[in-house]
Amino acid sequence: MDNFAKFCKMTVFERAGDRVIVLLSSGNLAGTQAVVSVLTQRCADGASAANLLGARTMFDVVSLVADAMRDIEKRDAGYLAENNIRFNASFIVGGQIRGEPIRLFRIYAEGNFIEAGIDTPFFQTGETKYGKPILDRVLTQHTPLADATKCVLVSFDSTMRSNLSVGMPIDLICYERDSLEVQWRRRFDEGDPYFTTLSQQWGEGVRQVFRDLPDLRW
Secondary structure: OOOOOOOOOEEEEEEOOOEEEEEEEEOOHHHHHHHHHHHHHHHHOOOOOOOOOOOOOHHHHHHHHHHHHHHHHHHHHHHHHOOOOOOOOEEEEEEEEOOOOOEEEEEOOOOOEEEOEOOEOOOOOOOOOOOHHHHHHHOOOOOOHHHHHHHHHHHHHHHHHHOOOOOOOEEEEEOOOOOOOOOEEEEEOOOOHHHHHHHHHHHHHHHHHHHHOOOOOO
16 A cells, blocks of 8 residues: 555534534545535535434434445445445444434444444444454443543554554544533644654553563473
8 A cells, every 4th residue: 555645534514512523434445525515515504404403313313324335335236236346335423412312323334223222332444453352341331431531542552563454543522421512633643743742652461461471380
């Protein structure tokens, strides 16, 4: 691979005091960008129930995202198939609309989706296998937000070490329940001091734990 480009995979639709909706995308970049553009264009037409700024519930929001995905898939699928390319865009959608609790959904490329619950405290999309074991071992429904943030970043660090197609920057949002506005947002780029320190200390910590493991008795 010799053609690298940086694109933000996070899109925020926000109306302070009313709603915060965050989309995380993975898969075919042209497809995900087209979906986001369609959703943005529909929002520009006014706050009606047919767009993300007017949807009544987060379930309605996710349905609108799924509809946009299917619209783009119908438009492009035939042309992609001619070159043996599959429309594989997928999204994680999370946020809160006034009067509702925070909700989190995972939308598959086909447009169907599932919602996070007690037994599913997190979702992943894109390259998941290298970073998932860390999340599985650390995250629970009761994990403090500060610890969850570190866990997510360590998971990204492990993924980037094992898959060259995953790299900086990392975009992170921290949303406080019922605030209905984004107050904390951070981008970690190459050489970020905090991320570099976290990566180094995590690596050394893993090596130290490994050295402390009991030897096998044959």
